[in-house]
Amino acid sequence: MAPDATGILDEAYLRLHDTGPEFDGWLSNHGPMAAEAMVRRGHAETVHRWLDVYVRRLEDFPRGTSPVGADWREALGDPRRVADWTAYFRRELADQPWRQVLDTWWPRLLPGVAAAATHGVIRTGHAVRALMADGSDPAHVTELAHGLAYWAVRWQPVPGAETGVSFSSGAAPGPHAEGLAPAAALAAVPRIADQTGGIRERLPRLARLAGWVGALTAPQIPPSPEEVSSWLARLADAAALRYLEHAHGNPVMLVHSATAPTAIARTLPALSYDLWAPSAAAAWAAAAALTAIYAPADPARHDALPDPPSGPRAAEEMFARAVEHGDEHVIKFADTAADVYARTGKPAVLAAAVRAAQLIPRPS
Numbered sequence: 317m318a319p320d321a322t323g324i325l326d327e328a329y330l331r332l333h334d335t336g337p338e339f340d341g342w343l344s345n346h347g348p349m350a351a352e353a354m355v356r357r358g359h360a361e362t363v364h365r366w367l368d369v370y371v372r373r374l375e376d377f378p379r380g381t382s383p384v385g386a387d388w389r390e391a392l393g394d395p396r397r398v399a400d401w402t403a404y405f406r407r408e409l410a411d412q413p414w415r416q417v418l419d420t421w422w423p424r425l426l427p428g429v430a431a432a433a434t435h436g437v438i439r440t441g442h443a444v445r446a447l448m449a450d451g452s453d454p455a456h457v458t459e460l461a462h463g464l465a466y467w468a469v470r471w472q473p474v475p476g477a478e479t480g481v482s483f484s485s486g487a488a489p490g491p492h493a494e495g496l497a498p499a500a501a502l503a504a505v506p507r508i509a510d511q512t513g514g515i516r517e518r519l520p521r522l523a524r525l526a527g528w529v530g531a532l533t534a535p536q537i538p539p540s541p542e543e544v545s546s547w548l549a550r551l552a553d554a555a556a557l558r559y560l561e562h563a564h565g566n567p568v569m570l571v572h573s574a575t576a577p578t579a580i581a582r583t584l585p586a587l588s589y590d591l592w593a594p595s596a597a598a599a600w601a602a603a604a605a606l607t608a609i610y611a612p613a614d615p616a617r618h619d620a621l622p623d624p625p626s627g628p629r630a631a632e633e634m635f636a637r638a639v640e641h642g643d644e645h646v647i648k649f650a651d652t653a654a655d656v657y658a659r660t661g662k663p664a665v666l667a668a669a670v671r672a673a674q675l676i677p678r679p680s
Contacts, residue, residue, distance in 0.1 A: 441579025
C-alpha cells in the first residue's frame with residue numbers, strides 16, 4: 317500500500333478513536349473496519365468523504381469508571397467498561413510488542429467470539445491486517461487496543477461451544493467420525509424455529525435447539541498449521557458463497573458468517589501456531605451460530621439472483637460497486653468476497669457481493 321494511503325488510514329483512525337465502539341444502543345461502529353477495507357482495496361481517496369457522512373451517526377467515546385487490572389475476568393462482558401478496557405490495552409501495547417499482547421489476549425478473548433455479533437473479533441482482525449501490512453505506527457497500534465477492548469466489553473460465548481470442535485489428532489469417533497467439510501457442515505446446521513428478535517434474543521435459543529451440539533462437533537479441524545489455515549479459508553469461502561442464495565434471511569447479519577471467519581483467518585499469521593486450531597474452532601462456532609439463528613428455511617429462487625461482474629477486473633469492479641453503495645456491511649462483505657474470489661475464482665462470490673448491495677439499503 318502506498319505511504320499516502322497508510323497516512324489516510326492513520327487519519328481515519330484518529331478521527332474514529334474519538335468515537336465510541338457503539339451507537340444507537342447496541343449498533344457497532346464499523347468506521348475503522350470499512351476504512352481499512354477501502355484503503356486496502358485501493359479506495360483510500362474515498363475514505364474521508366465516506367467518514368464525513370458516517371461519523372454523524374456515531375457517539376462520543378465514553379468516560380471510564382475504574383482501571384482494569386488483576387480483576388480483568390470480572391470486567392469481561394461489562395459494556396460500561398469500554399474506556400477502562402481501552403486504556404488497559406493501550407498501556408499493555410505501550411509496554412510490549414503488539415504481537416506479544418495479541419498472543420496473550422487472543423486465547424482469553426476467543427471463547428467469547430460472539431461478542432457484539434462477532435464485531436469484536438472482526439474489528440481486531442482488521443486492525444491486525446493493517447499492522448501486518450503497514451507496520452506498527454501509533455495510530456495502528458491504538459486501533460488494535462480499541463478492537464481488543466470492544467471484544468472484551470461484549471465478550472460472549474456461543475451456547476454449547478464449550479463442547480468443542482473435533483480435531484483430527486486423537487478425536488474420539490462420533491456421528492461424523494470423518495468430519496464434514498466446511499461447506500457440508502454449514503449446509504447441515506439446524507435452524508432455530510423462532511427467528512424473531514435481535515442476536516441477544518436469538519443466541520440463547522441455541523441451547524435448546526435439537527442437533528445443535530452435533531452441528532458444533534460435525535467438522536474436524538486438522539492438526540497442522542498449514543492444514544488449519546486451508547480449512548479456515550474454506551470455511552470463509554463456503555460462508556461467502558452460501559450468502560448468495562441465503563442472504564434474504566437477514567442480509568446484514570448473515571454477512572458476519574463470512575466476515576468473522578475471514579477476520580480470524582487474517583489474524584492467524586500473527587499468532588503462535590498452538591492458537592491456530594482453537595481459532596478455527598471459534599470461527600466455526602461463530603459461523604454456525606449465525607447460520608442457525610438467521611438462515612432462511614429455503615434458498616432464494618435462481619431467477620432472483622444477480623449476475624456477477626465479468627472480465628479481468630471483475631473483483632475490482634465488485635468492490636468499487638460496494639464503495640459506491642456506501643453501506644458498511646456491503647463494503648466489508650465485498651472485502652471478504654475479494655479474498656474468496658482470489659482463492660477460488662468462483663464468480664458466484666462476486667454475485668453474492670452484488671446481492672448484498674441489492675438487499676441492504678443504501679445509507680440515507
